[in-house]
Amino acid sequence: MNYVLEGTIKDTLNCLEENIFFIDQDLHISWMNNSSKNLLQVMKKYLNIGTPEDMIGQPIKSLHKNFLQEELMNYNEFPIDAQIVLFDRFVARLIVTELLVENQKRGYLLTWKDLTEREQERERTKEILNELATPILQTVAEHTLLVPLIGELTLERLETLTTKLLKECLNNGADYVILDFSGVTTITDSELGIEIQNLTDAIKLMGADVLYCGFPKEMVKDMVSLGVHTNQLSFVSFRNAIRYVVKEQEK
Incomplete structure (x- = not known):
């Protein structure tokens, strides 16, 4: 009983x-x-x-x-x-x-x-931080967007960036997108190389050219080891990349 x-x-x-x-x-x-x-x-x-x-x-x-x-x-x-x-x-x-x-x-x-509300708030905070960590900026060149990547580069950040960036490309009629890797400190996930290439391909399908800039030497090695093989134009710095864009637009 x-x-x-x-x-x-x-x-x-x-x-x-x-x-x-x-x-x-x-x-x-x-x-x-x-x-x-x-x-x-x-x-x-x-x-x-x-x-x-x-x-x-x-x-x-x-x-x-x-x-x-x-x-x-x-x-x-x-x-x-x-x-x-x-x-x-x-x-x-x-x-x-x-x-x-x-x-x-x-x-x-x-x-x-x-803990539902606490976890939901944590997720909202995480989303906000992801948004802040992946800014998309206008540049002095017309129809040209700058994406400064900062800190640790993760699959989650790239997924957030892809959705956000494709929308911005459409809204701004972007002709060029500059991906600036100079602020990235860590890139370790073996799938990141594939995702970076997928992001590049998606932007090109929107009609924009993709330029890379700011790769530190260590990151170049990491990118190669992670399988990033691309024919995209790459520049030492954002300044060099934006100069190239301006010259192309003046033609």
Whole structure:
């Protein structure tokens, strides 16, 4: 027979802002406090329930496949502390402790810390930093864009840049795009060479010529080792590249 929480304990847990679930020894949800009900109210369409109370009696694995059930069945050391993603939308930190009454195991207390908003804010901050790290600038030459690449060059940054740059090429009717690598400090990913070439090819399909400039000696070696083989014009500095563009436009 499964243990039932005493009324005074329930009243105490209902006063807490933490989301707390009582899991019985059969690994079913036996009780939840009011904060947990508010949480499940937001998630009910993903859980296919009408009300939060519909989760009472449901196996704990209904929250996250078999993760929690396997952990509780096979883990001997408590508390269990894990961060998981549910339904590709909600981020949670789950802390599970054994519930002992008079030295007898009666089940488990699951504390659910909702990290969704924090993770979303972190992603927004990351997107803003990526935007700031990949500026696209107008130059003194007409229909010519400058892309100064700064810091560590990653696949994620290149993906962000590609989307943004193609849009700018279209909006500005760009004839030339200058990729300035002088500010890049690190390039290590083996797929970066391919992505740089893909970016170059995509810009050319938009009708713009691509110029490279500012490659440090070390980076030239890295680019070759990473598979960047291109016939694009390359210049020592941005100044030389923009001079070339101006001369071409004066013809």
